[in-house]
């Protein structure tokens with residue numbers, strides 16, 4: 367295992383016993399798990415972080431359960447890790463200090479879809495893809511679309527400020543969260559934000575909570591902004607012999623004023639992984655762009671075609687119907703599973719640079735791979751400069767080289783004007799690199815904000831901020 371949880375103080379046996387008793391009494395035994403075998407699956411998420419172990423698991427199904435759990439946890443000084451579908455890729459749901467894992471998937475109701483005001487009210491455990499489909503059945507649209515949409519939850523998306531292929535045109539989760547109901551450590555319930563599209567009353571606490579990675583409050587309800595469903599979607603796939611040519615085409619598409627709803631880039635190693643998993647991709651292609659236009663720009667396919675051809679595209683395929691559209695998406699949709707099969711271990715980074723710097727970032731990734739000898743592949747949401755660089759390795763002897771590769775990637779990203787994480791969050795897996803991007807003063811300010819919400823540091827401890835502030 368490459369990444370281990372930091373060593374944090376764990377709750378004492380006697381405080382755990384007392385908390386267990388109080389939770390059983392207030393919530394009922396069926397909502398409180400304590401058998402180590404039953405608790406052990408709650409130790410991991412979809413990152414490569416080796417878990418701490420949950421001492422207790424609380425299965426919440428009502429906001430009151432959350433308030434009671436956080437009240438008891440604070441009283442007995444037990445750390446609490448909120449957890450939803452555990453598809454997170456930075457260790458956010460891993461219980462780094464043990465204690466209570468608070469499972470939020472039982473709050474899974476879509477409470478309201480309001481067509482007249484373009485608003486929905488949801489509980490946090492609703493699966494994102496199910497929500498998207500429910501909204502679309504009403505002729506409306508919820509744009510945030512993490513590729514994990516059929517498994518992850520809206521609450522997890524809000525905590526991580528999830529993005530996805532459509533973020534370039536439509537923005538990320540934060541752009542759609544109007545209001546939140548949340549519970550603070552200690553059990554206080556707060557209503558934050560608004561239901562209107564405009565509103566500047568007080569500080570923007572909603573925005574602060576979105577992306578807070580379960581460290582400030584536990585969400586029990588969210589009010590989300592919806593859009594009318596866009597008319598018409600045009601999907602095209604362009605093949606290139608080289609990823610640098612493909613990424614330069616991305617720059618030209620953006621410079622031409624075309625804002626595709628998706629602009630996905632796959633490099634040569636990613637295409638090899640996809641081919642190895644049985645998906646047919648033209649053998650000549652060393653890179654692929656999947657481009658989707660919607661609404662008014664759906665009529666701009668010809669312009670798009672001439673731009674990609676000016677960058678020596680080998681071939682351009684345009685979907686003529688839904689079936690063909692789904693086929694053009696096959697390579698993109700298969701790549702997460704396909705890349706997992708390429709090595710025993712895979713670590714996916716999600717760095718972001720200004721889109722015009724993507725060719726430079728890809729060149730850096732190649733250089734780092736050559737320096738360290740670690741296999742890698744890269745794909746991502748090229749329109750907004752968000753590249754998923756996956757490091758692949760088979761045995762523990764390569765771990766030091768992988769860690770060197772990750773640090774070199776983080777440094778190169780920041781040097782190119784970028785940021786460490788576009789959508790997965792810092793969690794446990796990237797906290798050592800935070801000082802590469804943020805100053806000591808800024809990290810200290812954020813720690814102070816955390817203290818205002820959670821004085822004893824019990825809510826999702828060990829996440830986001832490194833133990834020491836010096837640059838690594």
Ligand SMILES: Cc1cc2nc3c(=O)[nH]c(=O)nc-3n(C[C@H](O)[C@H](O)[C@H](O)COP(=O)(O)OP(=O)(O)OC[C@H]3O[C@@H](n4cnc5c(N)ncnc54)[C@H](O)[C@@H]3O)c2cc1C
Pocket residue numbers: 411412447448449450451452453454455457458459470490511512513514517518519520521522523524525526527528529530531579580581583584585586702789790826
């Ligand atoms: C195949 C695959 C593809 C992916 N693609 C994308 C992508 O395109 N874009 C993207 O952004 N991410 C992507 N991800 C990452 C992941 O799906 C997202 O981070 C997602 O938002 C996590 O949701 P979850 O329900 O699984 O949350 P979890 O992993 O359970 O938790 C994530 C964080 O949220 C906190 N949390 C959970 N519920 C609450 C709550 N109610 N209140 C407060 N905090 C809470 C947890 O403590 C943790 O810190 C992908 C993951 C996989 C496995």
